Amino acid sequence: MTIPTGWQVDIGLEIHAQLNTQSKIFSGSATQFGAAANSQASFVDMGLPGVLPVANQAVFEKAVQFGLGVGAEINRVSRFDRKNYFYPDLPKGYQITQMDAPIVLAGAVTIEIDGTEKVIRITRAHLEEDAGKSIHDAVDNATAIDLNRAGTPLLEIVSEPDMKSAEEAVAYARKIHQLVTYLDVCDGNMAEGSLRFDANISVRRDNAIELGTRSEIKNLNSFRFLEQAIEYEIERQVEALESGASLAQDTRLFDPDKRETRQMRSKETSTDYRYFPEPDLLPVELSEAFIQSVANGMPELPDERLARYQSSLGLSNADARLLSGERPLAQFFDTVANGVDDPKMAANWVKGDLLGKLNETEKSIASCPITPEQLIDLIKLIEAGTISGKIAKEVFQAMWTGLNVSVKDYVSREGLEQVSDVGALEPLIQRIIDANPKQADDLKAGKGKLMGFFVGQVMKETSGQANPQQVNTIIRSLLDL
């Protein structure tokens, strides 16, 4: 979508990333998705009288990893606050969050749109607990509450309003998704709500300096909905302002079926959350040694990997981007590339055959039936000239369906090694030349295209096992070319 002429758009995102810790942020309950309702709600999660929160140290490490991943300053002393509001799936009547002193201070990420890079500033990221779930259709005339999610650790990542289009917002959201999954601080599973977006959108006249009145669209749980919601919202706001109406700050929800946003509450009816410091928890003090140890344990970041694929492995920007995009794929590729002589060949196999097959069968790299080690074996056989590229593709198919022996044993069992033996090939090729005298004469007379004809005949006779390079040489020598 293009931005309406004469208008500018400003978008900021608040991204809630569920941290993939084993237990909740303030209790020992498990965080596993999909358990029976309320089976993962402890006394603390239920907010029973007399319970107290105890911070799970693992969340600090994950938050710091994220902070270092976006080049942010880590707050040496951060604090928890209470955010007060009543809702049935908020058991204590307040959410423990970080208001005044978040754990991650200002940072930034770089996005790329059509080859142009742009920096998006991150204001802060803070820790908080998730609420439970209200289920409105499970029981007649009642709302059911599932507190399994209550207390799941969240990192809320707040950006500056630096994005100027839905496309940029989605690129930024994808970048954060990539980063949190790369760092393994969040599983990135959007369908399970592991990453959720709130988008703050406003429009202003091209020449205006001040930001326009914003609407906040809550709880978008896919890149597509994020894009659609922003596009709808831009259109709605511009239309309203162009028709002379004025906009009031509000909070809205996106209806994916109707593809429109509708008002949830206006600013006038917005809640006063009465934040104040959480007296049940001590300030979070992070030592230099702790931050340094997290820094030392940081995995290679997506941007670093992208650069390495281009500079060290000599991949094209497009290939490098594709292969470094997701950490599991990049790890698969790295293993293969390290195990073979030619990283480009590794890249071709992974991005071509492997990704093609994964897409075709709608599988993720995690459920790929071929291991990196098998692919290494296959590429090594090609590099050694043991099999041809053509045969390799057939072997690949067999690997996909499942081999019960090693790749090498399979190739030899099925007799798929290339025939490179001059003694074996020469009589065969002579026979083919003799059977096709006209074509042989034409080739000799300079019709180079006919070389392919002869090679093809040989390959046909050998069921593709002849080494094409070798065949070529023998034909040339027999015909004195």
Add this chain to the structure above:
Amino acid sequence: MKLESASIDDLSQILASRELSATELTTYFLNRIDARSDLNAFISVEHELALESAAEADRRLRAGDQAPLLGIPIAEKDLFCTTGGLTTAASKMLANYRSPFDSTVSLNLKQAGAVRLGKCNLDEFAMGSSNENSYFGPVKNPWDTTRVPGGSSGGSAAAVAAGLCTAATGTDTGGSIRQPAAFCGLTGLKPTYGRISRWGMIAFASSLDQAGPMTRSAADAASLLEVMAGSDHQDSTSLPEPVPPYRQLIEQSIKGRTIGVVPSLLDGVSPAIVEAYQTCQSALASQGATFREVVLPHHTHSVGAYYVIAPAECSANLARYDGVRFGHRCEDPRDLQDLYLRSREEGFGDEVKRRILVGTFALSAGYYDAYYNKAQQVRRLIQSDFISAFEDVDMILLPTTPSTAFQLGENISDPVSMYLQDIFTISANLAGLPAISFPVGQAEGLPIGLQLIGPHLDESTLLQCVHQYQQVSDWHTRTPSEPS
């Protein structure tokens, strides 16, 4: 020896020598409790549970178990979560609530062998200074049943004073252990904030709440504190320092100790209490203590700061009582809003509502800086007043209350005069310091209590000082007369 006024040490000896079994002792006290139901000191008397615990204590005694409170009959303020019976916080909201877990304090006492006889009455959610704010009715002062026992741990104080149990637990957010201890002639200790775990203690104001023992003597308080105190991984604010052997340490002399006095704060205090303040100093001086005047310049602002911070925290702490998961729920709510409004309207008493309202207001946008932030500033100033004072003295002697126990109904319609009851006790909570109230005299048959405030984690010195005082005085051994 009268069992009802015997010390923990005496009872331990009787039990160890098999003169009496824990079951016999428990039965004796349960009968006394039943005979004094007029005091309304208990919300629930746990006959069966107590006899089970006593039987267990007898087994342990026979097995030669040396647990420090084995077979000792105690009572717990009904603010501590306990399994097996009700935990009500003296609120209609939790009138039928059964906790699925025990507070750390209750577990510690249980492991030490104490036999809990029941759960004591209190001001609803520990909010009050007279024990008149209980859904289960007011508690009466055993020294004069027309008077209040103090609050909020009024039931615990009345129970110990009337000899219905040997010791009791209390909680102190702004004086709720010390003021009733003073009104009932007991020794009551509020330890350093964090010394005793808050896990399972129903929260009123989290940054101020602290559990403590209520006993006749400092020696008993030391025995109880030793069991109650300790770090707890379930309470992030609990302190990691090891628990000293208080019972042993109190035997040391107080010779050479310097005690701070604050004459400037005595204006408006009843003459009998001022006189007791002087007499007590002479007694302590005879033990080798010296006295020195100190100033606490911001002390007078403590009530104001407290009545912003405590309500602010309580407004959040009590939000969980919404009728959704547990506790009182109104009949046939029309919708969610109605469920919230009526459940809370019906479930909470007036004082609780007043504090929730005050706290909600103090935290509201536009008022936060003027109230909550200002109160926190005052709190820090009060803390630094104490730090300066403790550069010169080992502890500070103050009255616990401005007067002796007042009449039931006397202050109930005037919240501010009720709040001013706490004028001497609140500052120790704001500063997180240990403070102990102990009996030093009587006026017109009513006990007078004074208070010692000590530096961070120096409970030992406070207990030691009171114990040494109790070697040369007998106020702590006096008991109210009983109805014939």
